[in-house]
Amino acid sequence: MNGSASTPDPASAPPAAGGAGEQLELIRAELKKSRSRPGSSAAVRLPVARIVVDKGLSHLDQFFDYSVPVRLDEVAQPGVRVRVRFGGRVVQGQGRREGGTLIDGYVVERLAASDYAGPLAPLSQVLSPEPVLSPELLRLCRAVADRYAGTLADVLQLAIPPKHNRAEADPSPEPPPSPQPPEAGSWLRYAQGPAFLTALAAGESPRAVWSALPGGEWASELARAVAATLASGRGALVLLPDGRAVAGLDAALLDLLGSGHHVALTADLGPEERYRRWLAASRGSARAVVGTRAAMFAPVAELGLVAVWDDGDSTHSEPRAPQPHTRDVLLLRAAEAGAAVLIGGFAVTVEAAQLLRTGWARPLAGEREQVRTAAPLIRTVGDHDQAADAAAHAARLPTLAWRTAREALTRGPVLVQVPRRGYVPRLACARCREQARCVHCAGPLEARDADGLLNCTWCGRPEADWRCQECGGVRLRAQVVGARRTADELGRAFPSVPVRTSGRDGVLVSVPDAPALVVSTPGAEPVAEGGYAAALLLDGWALLGRPDLRAGEEALRRWLGAAALVRSQRQGGSVVVVAEATLRPVQALVRWDPAGFAAAELAERAELGFPPVSRMASVTGSPAAVADLLGLLRLPEGADVLGPVAVLGGARGGDGPGRERQDRVLLRVAPGRGAALATALKAAQVARLARKQTEPVRVRIDPPDIG
Template sequence: MSSENVPEQLALIRETVRRAKPRTWRGAHLAEELPVARVVVDKGLLHLDQYYDYAVPVAMAESAQPGVRVRVRFGARVNAAGRREGGELHDGFVVARLEASDYPGVLAPLAQVLSPERVLTPTLLGLSRTIADRYAGTLADVLQLAVPPRHAKAEAEPSPAPLPPPPAPGPGSWQRYPQGPEFLAALTAGHAPRAVWTALPGPDWPAEIARAVAATLAGGRGALVVLPDGRAVARVDQALTELLGGPERHAVLTADLGPRERYRNWLAVSRGSVHAVIGTRATVFAPVHDLGLLVVWSDGDSSHSDPRAPHPHVREVALLRAAEEGAGVLVGGLATTVEAAQLLRTGWARPLAAERAGVRAAAPRVRTVEDTDQARDAAAQAARLPSVAWQAAREALKAGPVLVQVPRRGYVPRLACERCREPARCAHCAGPLEAPGADQVLRCAWCGVEQPEWHCVECGSFRLRAQVVGARRTAEELGKAFPGIPVRTSGREAVLATVPDEPALVISTPGAEPVAEGSGYAAALLLDGWALLNRPDLRAAEEALRLWLAAAALVRPAGEGGLVVVVADPGARPVQALVRWDPVGLAELELGERAQLGFPPVSRMAAVSGTPSAVADLLGVARLPDGADVLGPVALPPLRGQEQERALLRVRPGQGGALAAALKAAQIARVALRGSEPVKVRIDPTDIG
């Protein structure tokens, strides 16, 4: 199957399932004009992924317009007298009003118009359909991600009047990048530049994003910024508020706002009252009018990949949307992903980076430490730090706070037998055992069952040793090694946004590092680098460097005494890239290797997982594109007592759409023909290790 056949195959799929049309209905008083409403029903099943036609009662003739939310009865039956029975009510959206339907029977009527607000624009509908097809998902599932739930009180409130465009901002700190002022000028002129931005370390990147947004607004177009978490959103929100003279010109969309405030802000964007929006993952679908710029910050962050079906990635949605709407793109971050390097290699985007002199002026000094022999210093031994790292922390604490990055949360998350080094496993589910606290009973990290009488099944020993030490244990040890110094922790249980500019030890897991007020951290210690580098994942090197750069960027420049100590193999490529502060170089090397091996992004891939019989069944049904490779299947950890397998499917560039269509057709065929065990299909899986 070639990629040219994708539209025909998808059309065939949708035509095949039209037999699930609504049942007949009698006695309707229908609208005189356009009496048929075509509806997408919120029923996220692959074999029901199509539009359904409903009759429009005369009472709803004015309100049932394209884009509004409605309620419809789905799955009704017709009794012997020809009357409708049963059927469940489901939400949906009207996508069109028609003169007639191609369904030969009598249509069921719309049950209710939930709101006259037109929330599903033709542009948003087209984008959602494109994303559903790309990721082998359903339109209903994508719309659940794209359109927030309705809040009646917020909908009843009027949105503010739109403000005139602001004046064009000056280049500010964009002058540090040779192409920076030119990029802003292109946005102000209404053009659509596309750039991969390698941001300099330090606190300026939120202000630089704000200037790019302001330049777009000055050109009379809208802007959209997607960030990985609420802390990053808060920093850009503050920068925009300061630059634009208040919060009126932009909207914020995050889950932390609550349903009412979030929907109010979304409506302000949808109604055209606000032309700039910033937020987390789902913001990429925000219906910005006349979109001129999409910004994706830190596109390698796993938060940008939606955990809900069909698992779209923010970067890919942004690129597709920019192409459809003629908008500019700024994919930026402290690190550079392999996908961003591919955009540069193909010429789709241009690089936006500082000269080497500028990088050296902004970056802290980086030292590598491999020697873990701590016998030379009793305090260093107590703190579980190499002597060099302990001494660096001691000196830096005289000037300000010190950041300590620990790859694992908890106390002791991984244990092994002290005698034979066999990993400690749960007797119930074979999951890894962890020590939740100094005096607490061992428990399984998977099922939570306590193991008070553990012993090694290999050698019979009852003694354990720590394989990995978590953030809480590290904080406890450092507190003893540096008496009198405050110790703060930031991680999953409580993430700090900022810490004061005063001597303190800040223990953080990757991604939870708080910003140090003032000039930044005096030093950062990046511990247990092997835990990041040794992950059995294709992205291990890229991810390790991204996490290290995020922490190191919070440290003062080398000219102000800033120092980063990374405890890892000095010869590892990510470590060398950190020392040189060269994320682009590592991304190019990784891209070259993947090109030789045929791995993404130079190819397209899908993961198929389920029970062994279900995976084999789907692979047998699927009509994969010509030349498709099937890697595996391989065993996965059991799920609810059942064996699991995963197979990876790989196709050449240009065949990604055909692969998604083939897998979707196979899923529909399995449901329609025999109704067998479910199989999870994920296009562009983030983890293919």
């Protein structure tokens, strides 16, 4: 608890009858009373405010008690923002603190007395009378901090947006009446779809992993699930990977329910508008919230449904400490509120498959006949096919892909998915695919656009006569050909067809139903009016060859997301994927069987003891700092320590001269021991701070990149 006191002189205590022992006891009693009694200016009723301060240090992850001055008695209510003086020294008997720093915090509760024996410093200021930290939100943030070995202050920074006076002063409108339960609509394509909506409308809490059928109906189907929940008098929260997906669901909800029932929360909103919409949910004006990961803590009242779309997308993982994942936060909220759960997407993550395997959730998928009706025709071009394809040696577009694009361009746009943007960032040997490196410094080589010569990206020296150090080959190939280079090549191959690009330099939302080549990086594919006539998924090996446990899962997710935008096979839609046909992700794409792929991946990970069957944490920092933390760490019984391994620049795969070396260690524990692992990691961090070890060590529970 907060506060420090100077000890009164026992000689100044009032005299008392009896012996020395009795006098000493009276002095101790009087001293205890003086320490626990608030100052004379403190509120009469509930004079103590328990505060969580905005200090994200592990050893300060606790509540602190302050006295409530009479002038702040009415406004210093639980949940409001306050400012307190932290540190320094409380002046005995004067109710003030000398020194210290003014910091922000939140009132957790009001108490009649403090269990701290010293004098309490007073609250300095109530910043706003708006109660923004409800007991439900506080419990959620505490649970997230404990799960991810973080601090409550860090989670509160993610959960509560900054205050904006003008938005706070404006009243929120009255909530509209509950809508009527919606019709099943396109949920009829799923055997259990209508029953799922009926259960939501009846106030029940079904839990489902939804394998969405190809096409653009997913936004309408999510909107109907939200409408069914609102019809039961409960609230709903839906999280999506990006602003384009939020805009699609927002439009579907407006079309189905009209305005007033929901708000859309995204990180790119201005601070005033974001806070105004957040307040609408907090005050109960809007009973449904849709948004990106910034909305995972949105204060939805009487939560009846939590849903996440495309939970395998990396944007669902928060990069700021303690780096929670939206899926896990929603599962915590569902367990606390007894809400329904819907985890949906064209792909199925291994984490979702684990929920199905344990029986915690039920599958929600279309029958095989529905899949065949909705999916496009998918064909493959493997390494053997390209070796026998003379055209593939002259150009990177195999004959099958070229013919498919040429025929489809007579009927509409063609999507071309390329794993990377730009031109040719890295080169590799054409025979063994070993990365081409400089003979002087071992830096990676690149072909610059201006002269076409090989140059080292580290030392800048040109490489005139390169030869592979592994196999002696002299021919090079592009390790990953970027979207802009692909657009240039396709423009020359189809001179009369417009070529459009969508990626980091500019993402297209939609394209018209007209012949065009749309070159896109994964995740940036625009929606085509009426669907694409065909899609070419190039350089599949670049996605599959990543040194990551999730490489196959991620490749399939990217391919399914692009293929879902293509017209069905009955409408003439087709997809060509340039990858070896015998690989499991490619076979799952051909069969359109994401659930089967996820189940097989889960079975393999269970044999190897990898997440999500086990729990893992990564520890990254300088070798000395990592060793120091491991020396203080008291791991649960049976825990495995994997590593350390060197990572350059603190990022996996980063390389370059002059970058500080950092080590990474993976910690693995058995199922059910994740909480103990998080507790041990946090205790070790507190111990390092107590020993004045301030060199940072990055700790992450369930890291997404397990190579």
